[in-house]
Structures are given as C-alpha cells and as structure tokens.
Amino acid sequence: MTIKSVFNIGKASATGVGQVMFQQSYWTGLIFLAGIFWGSYECHLPQVAWGAVVGAVVSTIAGYLMDPDAPDGSAGLYGFNGTLVGCAFPTFLSNTWYMWVALVFCAAMSTWVRKAFNNVMAAWKVNSLTFPFVFTTWVFLLASRMMHDLAPDALSYPTLHIVLDGTLDTSFGSLVVYWLKGISQVFLVDSWITGIFFIVALAVCSRWAAFWAMFASAISLAVAILYHADPSDIASGLFGFSPVLTGIALGCTFYTPNWKTALWTVIAVIATVFLQAGMDSFMAPLGIPTLTGPFCIATWLFWLPQYKLQTGNK
Amino acid sequence: MTIKSVFNIGKASATGVGQVMFQQSYWTGLIFLAGIFWGSYECHLPQVAWGAVVGAVVSTIAGYLMDPDAPDGSAGLYGFNGTLVGCAFPTFLSNTWYMWVALVFCAAMSTWVRKAFNNVMAAWKVNSLTFPFVFTTWVFLLASRMMHDLAPDALSYPTLHIVLDGTLDTSFGSLVVYWLKGISQVFLVDSWITGIFFIVALAVCSRWAAFWAMFASAISLAVAILYHADPSDIASGLFGFSPVLTGIALGCTFYTPNWKTALWTVIAVIATVFLQAGMDSFMAPLGIPTLTGPFCIATWLFWLPQYKLQTGNK
Amino acid sequence: MTIKSVFNIGKASATGVGQVMFQQSYWTGLIFLAGIFWGSYECHLPQVAWGAVVGAVVSTIAGYLMDPDAPDGSAGLYGFNGTLVGCAFPTFLSNTWYMWVALVFCAAMSTWVRKAFNNVMAAWKVNSLTFPFVFTTWVFLLASRMMHDLAPDALSYPTLHIVLDGTLDTSFGSLVVYWLKGISQVFLVDSWITGIFFIVALAVCSRWAAFWAMFASAISLAVAILYHADPSDIASGLFGFSPVLTGIALGCTFYTPNWKTALWTVIAVIATVFLQAGMDSFMAPLGIPTLTGPFCIATWLFWLPQYKLQTGNK
Numbered sequence: 001m002t003i004k005s006v007f008n009i010g011k012a013s014a015t016g017v018g019q020v021m022f023q024q025s026y027w028t029g030l031i032f033l034a035g036i037f038w039g040s041y042e043c044h045l046p047q048v049a050w051g052a053v054v055g056a057v058v059s060t061i062a063g064y065l066m067d068p069d070a071p072d073g074s075a076g077l078y079g080f081n082g083t084l085v086g087c088a089f090p091t092f093l094s095n096t097w098y099m100w101v102a103l104v105f106c107a108a109m110s111t112w113v114r115k116a117f118n119n120v121m122a123a124w125k126v127n128s129l130t131f132p133f134v135f136t137t138w139v140f141l142l143a144s145r146m147m148h149d150l151a152p153d154a155l156s157y158p159t160l161h162i163v164l165d166g167t168l169d170t171s172f173g174s175l176v177v178y179w180l181k182g183i184s185q186v187f188l189v190d191s192w193i194t195g196i197f198f199i200v201a202l203a204v205c206s207r208w209a210a211f212w213a214m215f216a217s218a219i220s221l222a223v224a225i226l227y228h229a230d231p232s233d234i235a236s237g238l239f240g241f242s243p244v245l246t247g248i249a250l251g252c253t254f255y256t257p258n259w260k261t262a263l264w265t266v267i268a269v270i271a272t273v274f275l276q277a278g279m280d281s282f283m284a285p286l287g288i289p290t291l292t293g294p295f296c297i298a299t300w301l302f303w304l305p306q307y308k309l310q311t312g313n314k
Numbered sequence: 315m316t317i318k319s320v321f322n323i324g325k326a327s328a329t330g331v332g333q334v335m336f337q338q339s340y341w342t343g344l345i346f347l348a349g350i351f352w353g354s355y356e357c358h359l360p361q362v363a364w365g366a367v368v369g370a371v372v373s374t375i376a377g378y379l380m381d382p383d384a385p386d387g388s389a390g391l392y393g394f395n396g397t398l399v400g401c402a403f404p405t406f407l408s409n410t411w412y413m414w415v416a417l418v419f420c421a422a423m424s425t426w427v428r429k430a431f432n433n434v435m436a437a438w439k440v441n442s443l444t445f446p447f448v449f450t451t452w453v454f455l456l457a458s459r460m461m462h463d464l465a466p467d468a469l470s471y472p473t474l475h476i477v478l479d480g481t482l483d484t485s486f487g488s489l490v491v492y493w494l495k496g497i498s499q500v501f502l503v504d505s506w507i508t509g510i511f512f513i514v515a516l517a518v519c520s521r522w523a524a525f526w527a528m529f530a531s532a533i534s535l536a537v538a539i540l541y542h543a544d545p546s547d548i549a550s551g552l553f554g555f556s557p558v559l560t561g562i563a564l565g566c567t568f569y570t571p572n573w574k575t576a577l578w579t580v581i582a583v584i585a586t587v588f589l590q591a592g593m594d595s596f597m598a599p600l601g602i603p604t605l606t607g608p609f610c611i612a613t614w615l616f617w618l619p620q621y622k623l624q625t626g627n628k
Numbered sequence: 629m630t631i632k633s634v635f636n637i638g639k640a641s642a643t644g645v646g647q648v649m650f651q652q653s654y655w656t657g658l659i660f661l662a663g664i665f666w667g668s669y670e671c672h673l674p675q676v677a678w679g680a681v682v683g684a685v686v687s688t689i690a691g692y693l694m695d696p697d698a699p700d701g702s703a704g705l706y707g708f709n710g711t712l713v714g715c716a717f718p719t720f721l722s723n724t725w726y727m728w729v730a731l732v733f734c735a736a737m738s739t740w741v742r743k744a745f746n747n748v749m750a751a752w753k754v755n756s757l758t759f760p761f762v763f764t765t766w767v768f769l770l771a772s773r774m775m776h777d778l779a780p781d782a783l784s785y786p787t788l789h790i791v792l793d794g795t796l797d798t799s800f801g802s803l804v805v806y807w808l809k810g811i812s813q814v815f816l817v818d819s820w821i822t823g824i825f826f827i828v829a830l831a832v833c834s835r836w837a838a839f840w841a842m843f844a845s846a847i848s849l850a851v852a853i854l855y856h857a858d859p860s861d862i863a864s865g866l867f868g869f870s871p872v873l874t875g876i877a878l879g880c881t882f883y884t885p886n887w888k889t890a891l892w893t894v895i896a897v898i899a900t901v902f903l904q905a906g907m908d909s910f911m912a913p914l915g916i917p918t919l920t921g922p923f924c925i926a927t928w929l930f931w932l933p934q935y936k937l938q939t940g941n942k
C-alpha cells in the first residue's frame with residue numbers, strides 16, 4: 001500500500017461525504033465534515049463526527065476491495081452510505097466497542113448492498129439513493145433490542161400512542177433555527193450553525209444545490225407548520241432533512257433546472273413532508289427512526305414516472 | 315379551455331369511476347356514482363360521495379397535465395385511483411378544509427404514482443391495479459397521527475390485542491345484506507342498496523363482471539363464516555370487497571372466461587379472504603385499514619405465474 | 629393415475645424435502661424426514677412430521693398440475709416450500725381439521741407463488757429461495773388472529789417490550805446442543821439428535837454442504853453469544869437455522885467453493901445473525917416468527933451484487 005493509494009482513498013472518502021448531498025467534490029465533503037465536527041462537539045456527541053470519518057473510509061475501502069476498477073470509487077459513490085451509517089450508529093446506540101465493530105461491519109456492508117440494490121433498480125433507470133444506509137442501519141437498530149451488548153441508548157421507545165409534543169415557538173428567530181436544522185439533520189446533526197456550514201459547502205460546488213437545500217427546507221417547514229405537525233420534531237429539523245435531499249435530487253441533480261422541473265420538485269418536496277409524517281407513524285411501534293427513508297421513497301415516486309420535463313444531466 | 319374539453323374530462327372522469335371495477339364505460343361509472351351518493355347520504359356521510367367526484371376529476375386532470383396524448387385518459391385509467399382516494403379520505407379523516415386540500419393533493423399524486431408503479435411492473439406484464447390508491451392513502455392516513463390538523467376521526471385505534479367482536483346473525487336476510495355489502499364496500503360504502511346499484515352498473519357493461527362480483531362476494535362470505543372470522547367485519551362486508559375485485563380481475567378481465575380460469579379464480583378468491591384476515595392483523599398495531607391491498611396482492615400472486623390457461627383479452 | 633406416476637410423485641416429493649437445504653437427492657430428503665420424525669415425536673408434536681409429508685406431496689402435485697412438463701418437478705423444486713409450510717402450520721397453529729385444510733391450501737399455493745416470485749426475480753439472476761414458504765405462511769399465521777377456528781396456539785404474544793430471557797449455560801455440552809439445534813431448526817425441529825440426522829443427510833449428497841451447515845451454525849452461535857443475544861433463542865437454535873441456509877446457499881451452491889467465496893460466505897453468515905435479531909424485533913409487535921426470512925434477505929443481499937468470485941455451478 002503506497003502513500004498515493006492512501007491519499008486516493010482519503011480523497012475518495014471525502015468525496016463520499018460530499019455525495020451524501022449529491023456533490024462530487026472533496027472540498028464540499030471536507031466542509032460538510034467540518035460542520036459535522038462542529039455540531040457533534042456542540043451536542044457533546046463527538047463520537048458522531050468520528051463515526052462519520054470511520055464510516056466514510058471503511059465503506060470506500062470495502063468498495064475498492066470488491067470493485068477496484070469501477071469509476072464509482074473516485075466519484076465518491078462508495079462512501080456516502082457508509083458516512084451516514086457512521087453518523088447514525090453513535091447517535092442511537094451506546095458508545096461501546098461492540099457498537100464500533102458493528103459500525104465497521106455495517107458501513108462495509110452498505111457499499112455492497114448499494115451494488116445489490118442498484119443492480120435491481122437499473123432496469124427502471126433509477127438508483128438506490130441512500131436506501132442502502134437506511135436499510136442496513138434499520139437492521140442493526142432493530143437488532144439492538146435483541147442483543148444486550150448493542151444497547152439502543154437513544155432510540156425512542158416503541159409505542160402505539162403517538163403524542164404530539166408541546167407547542168411551537170414561531171418567532172422569526174426560532175423559525176430560522178428550525179429551517180437551518182432541517183439542513184443540518186441530513187447528517188443527523190441538531191445544530192443550526194452546522195446548517196450554515198452545509199449551505200456553504202453546497203454553494204462551493206453548486207449554487208443550485210445550495211438554493212434547493214434552502215428552498216426545500218423552507219417549504220417543508222411551512223407545510224409542517226400549516227398542518228400542525230409534531231412541534232418537537234419541527235423544532236429539531238426532523239421534517240426538513242428528507243425534503244432537503246428530495247429538493248437537491250430532483251431540482252438540480254436528476255433533472256436540469258427549469259420552471260417545469262422546479263414545479264415538479266416543489267410538489268415532490270411537499271409529498272416528502274407527508275411521507276415523513278406517515279413513516280414516523282409507521283415506525284412508532286418499532287421505536288426506530290425513519291432515517292432518510294422518506295426522501296428515498298418520495299424521490300423514487302417522482303422519478304419513476306420518467307415524465308419528459310426536458311431532462312438533462314443524468 | 316373549451317366546453318368540449320370540459321365535457322371530455324367529465325366523460326373521462328366518469329369512465330374512471332367505472333374502471334375501479336375494470337369497466338371502461340362512463341354509464342357504468344355514472345351508475346356507480348349514483349350508488350355511492352345513495353349509500354353515503356344513507357350513512358350520513360355525504361362528503362364521501364362528493365369526495366369521489368372531486369377525486370375522479372382531479373386525478374383525471376392530473377393525468378392529462380402530464381401525459382396529454384396517452385390513450386389512458388379517455389380509457390378512464392387516470393381516474394380510478396383518485397376516485398378511491400376521494401372515497402377514503404372523508405371516510406377516515408375529519409371533514410375540514412385541511413382534509414380536502416390533502417385529498418386533492420393525494421388524488422393528483424395517485425395518478426403519477428400509478429405511472430411510477432406501472433413502469434416498474436411492466437417488466438412482468440402485470441400492472442399496479444389499485445395499489446397507487448392504497449399506497450398514497452396509507453401515507454396520509456398514517457400521517458394524520460403526526461399532524462394535528464389532519465385528524466384521524468374514524469380510524470380504528472392501534473392495538474396489539476385483536477378481539478373478535480360479537481356473534482354473527484346468520485339468518486337468510488342478514489346473509490343477503492352481508493353479501494351485498496361485500497360489493498358496496500369496494501367504494502367504502504356500507505349499504506346493501508348500494509350493492510344492488512353496483513351489480514346493475516356492472517351488468518350494463520359486462521354480464522361476466524356482474525356474475526363474478528356476486529359469485530366472489532358469496533365465496534368470500536362462505537369462507538369467512540366457515541373459519542369464524544371477525545363477525546362485525548363480516549357483517550359490514552369487509553371480507554368481501556377485495557375478493558370481489560379479485561374475481562372480476564382474474565375471472566373475466568385478465569383471463570378469458572372458461573372452466574380452467576374459473577377454477578383458478580375461485581382459488582384466488584379464497585386466498586384473498588386469508589390475505590384480508592392476515593393484513594388486518596398486520597395493520598392492527600398501525601390502526602389503519604387494508605383498503606384494497608389484499609385484492610392487489612392476491613391478484614398479483616395468481617397473475618404473475620403467467621400460467622397458460624388459454625389467456626385472452628389482455 | 630398409474631403406479632409409476634404415484635412413485636414419481638413420491639420420489640419428487642422426497643427430493644423436495646432434500647431441496648430445503650439445496651440437495652437434489654431423495655436419499656437426503658428421506659434422511660431429513662427420518663430426522664424430522666425423530667424430533668417431532670421426541671417433542672410430542674407428531675403432527676409436525678406428518679405435516680411435512682403432506683406439505684411435500686401436496687405442493688409437488690400442485691406443481692405438476694400447473695406445469696406438468698417442467699424439469700422443476702423431478703428436481704424437487706415444487707416440494708421444498710410446501711415441506712416447510714407443512715412443518716410450520718402444526719408447529720404454530722392448533723391441530724384441528726381447519727388447520728389441515730388451510731395447510732393443504734397454503735402448501736399448494738406456495739408452489740404457485742414460487743413461480744410468481746421467480747418470474748419477478750429472474751431479471752436479476754436470483755431466485756425466490758424459501759420466500760414463498762415464508763410469505764404464504766406469514767399470511768396464514770397473521771390470519772389466525774382474525775379467525776376463531778384457526779387458533780394461534782403456539783404463536784408468541786404480540787409485544788412492544790422485548791425482554792431478553794434468562795442467562796445462558798455455556799458449558800461445552802450445552803454449546804454442542806445449541807449448535808446442533810441450530811441445524812435442526814431449519815425444519816422447525818427443536819432436537820439436537822435431529823441435527824445429527826441432518827448433517828448425515830447432507831453428507832450423503834455433498835460434503836461441502838455438511839461442512840457449511842456445521843460451520844455456519846458455529847459462526848452464528850459465536851456471534852450471538854459475543855453480542856449477548858437473547859439466551860433462550862440461542863439455546864433453542866433460533867439464531868442458527870437461517871445462517872445455516874445462508875452458508876449452504878452461498879458457500880457451495882451458488883458459488884464454487886474457494887477462499888474468496890468462503891470469506892464472502894462467512895461475512896454473509898455473520899450478517900444473517902444481525903438480520904435474524906433485527907427481524908425478531910420487527911415482528912415482535914405482530915407476534916409471528918421470522919421463519920427463514922433472514923436467510924432469504926441475507927442471501928439476496930450477498931448474491932445480488934453479482935461480484936465475480938470465480939462463480940460456478942449455478
């Protein structure tokens with residue numbers, strides 16, 4: 001193993017962090033990471049940031065081991081699911097070496113599962129988005145209830161009785177905080193400052209991506225408030241992160257920006273909010289989070305019809 | 315927008331109502347609607363009938379907006395999912411303008427989701443049946459528990475403890491009522507008179523369809539009684555509506571009627587009863603109804619093997 | 629119906645029992661059956677063994693009725709799902725003639741559903757494994773809660789609160805018992821002697837299959853103990869049976885044995901343990917068992933990527 005190959009894996013891993021929001025840029029990935037470090041230390045969960053680093057590197061290596069020559073590696077497509085695995089495990093499970101072993105196992109698996117899912121979906125000209133992360137992480141979070149040494153410290157308790165929690169402070173300052181947290185929660189970070197990091201990181205690579213992240217978070221906040229969705233979830237940005245990804249995916253990644261695709265994306269973003277609420281209910285008896293599942297489903301539903309809206313760069 | 319195009323959309327919408335039971339006929343659709351109006355006013359839920367109208371029109375328009383030139387429009391294939399969305403929302407959710415906005419949104423979405431699902435299933439030479447309605451409506455019914463202003467007024471309470479409710483009156487008159495309600499519940503209407511409307515509406519377009527609706531409702535009633543299924547569900551026709559659709563779909567729509575296909579359809583109708591019971595249990599912890607999910611799954615299971623039974627008109 | 633055709637159906641059914649663990653050999657099937665009879669009589673559940681016989685024969689006949697000329701019949705591919713249906717129904721449901729009618733219906737259906745699922749999965753060069761058994765049996769087990777005469781005698785109670793049960797005796801003798809039960813539970817039999825029957829039966833047809841059954845059961849036992857999974861499940865071999873199938877499937881059926889495929893199979897076997905734990909949690913609110921679902925999912929996930937590991941005999 002040469003210094004060059006170590007450097008290449010580092011670059012591919014950083015690009016993988018950027019690909020979580022569809023940006024093939026290690027600069028974007030590094031600023032994302034800076035934001036994650038800021039937010040996770042602010043929340044006294046430094047293990048989340050280190051998990052992101054470990055997840056990105058492990059999943060990138062796992063990809064190269066099985067497919068050394070594919071262009072996916074340098075494009076960062078091996079690392080984005082593992083990055084999210086690395087954020088999720090320390091967020092929900094207790095910080096033991098059992099958890100870290102499972103994290104490494106799951107991060108590697110997410111890359112191989114991505115290939116499995118992509119092979120399935122290739123027939124319909126869509127891909128698996130972040131669903132490999134969602135699926136494999138669900139498995140381990142659920143497993144934690146059957147395994148004494150993989151304890152579900154920060155999972156919510158399974159329940160049949162959903163209680164909408166508290167009232168919402170709708171002062172302008174608070175709304176801005178919720179709006180920025182909607183963006184930071186893409187990496188499971190609960191910090192408005194991290195949200196600013198992420199907007200900057202997107203703008204470095206694509207102004208359109210930065211615009212759609214901001215616009216989609218705003219739309220989802222408006223819809224969630226209009227329908228009086230769960231106040232504590234709104235305040236933590238939990239109605240925002242999936243719509244943000246839907247917005248970037250449809251608004252400027254899979255379609256070329258124009259008025260038709262913009263309108264289509266807005267509809268998809270609104271649908272994502274209802275999918276988020278619906279999946280929250282669906283998973284309440286299981287006591288596990290939806291992760292980015294609502295984004296995946298919404299994006300597939302609005303991508304699979306393959307309507308001709310002057311499609312473009314993918 | 316000319317008077318002619320308004321008239322065409324009306325005709326396509328009425329045909330869409332007919333397509334809920336696979337009949338490409340606006341006369342059938344109009345008699346269905348008459349039955350829905352009768353039953354929903356009888357049950358003091360007029361909003362269900364108006365919901366059906368709104369759902370049919372909105373989903374038809376949504377289809378034309380995205381695919382103006384496809385033959386699906388005039389065939390009524392844009393409208394049938396939306397019609398059912400329009401019946402389901404006012405049945406289960408409280409009658410507020412929040413609900414109507416969500417209904418319009420979901421009815422439009424059901425048409426686009428149909429295209430998404432059909433694109434996926436085309437590879438196997440089957441289609442998505444009423445599953446776009448089922449899926450999108452599940453999302454909003456589940457979402458209603460996380461959104462204060464989309465209240466789940468008439469959803470059953472989530473539970474882990476299924477209690478089989480009461481005893482069944484098996485006098486001949488009662489059995490006839492259950493049998494007819496099995497047909498009326500296709501549109502979520504709990505009225506035996508509406509069941510008669512629906513049989514007439516089917517017979518106008520296809521005697522075979524009317525026969526299979528009646529026969530399948532009778533078979534499902536017999537199986538449900540034989541296995542002592544939940545009495546209150548039997549009495550409301552809730553074990554009948556999915557088998558009715560399975561019967562029409564396999565008995566005379568996707569296969570040409572003959573003895574082999576008839577036997578195959580009877581087996582599928584019986585399987586639908588167990589699927590209905592199984593999905594009822596599956597959804598009990600979620601507190602949402604199966605809608606026509608059992609029909610979709612049963613029909614796929616007996617259609618996907620693509621056995622040669624002297625297939626015919628599709 | 630001639631004596632010869634009766635004999636052929638018997639042979640095809642016995643081969644079907646063998647195909648549960650991927651062995652196309654009626655000798656293997658017959659020794660499996662001997663083990664099932666031993667274990668089910670030992671556990672005072674003779675109906676399980678007779679269920680296996682009925683299930684194998686019915687599903688084989690059902691296959692021949694619809695596809696008389698396909699090579700699947702003599703290869704035992706009609707019978708393996710039905711065999712498992714026949715083991716599962718008397719294990720979980722009360723021993724009434726209602727249950728036996730449902731068993732026959734479901735066993736037949738499992739063969740047709742296999743064709744449906746295989747048609748779907750053919751595009752990705754994988755097959756449905758034992759999932760037709762899993763899916764159809766789930767439907768009837770769930771249905772048993774809605775039907776008074778299909779009583780769920782031995783299903784666990786639906787719960788949101790998983791309690792890890794007792795402590796584990798880790799003496800060497802106990803570990804050997806758990807290890808052998810991990811193999812016997814493939815046919816839902818809780819007997820270490822049956823586990824020995826099964827190893828012998830596999831060795832008759834394939835030494836590699838016997839090796840992977842033993843090795844996979846050992847790996848899964850180690851992982852389950854390491855992570856302190858539910859002690860009573862470990863002691864009954866319930867963490868072992870799905871990994872055993874994953875091991876045989878990937879280790880020597882779909883891939884040719886070599887070091888690369890062996891390593892890949894070990895990773896898949898470990899993943900199966902976490903999938904088992906995860907699915908246990910997922911199904912706790914429903915109160916139904918995972919059956920061989922974890923094996924199916926794990927094997928698909930590690931098969932679908934279609935990595936080139938010097939593939940071989942399939």
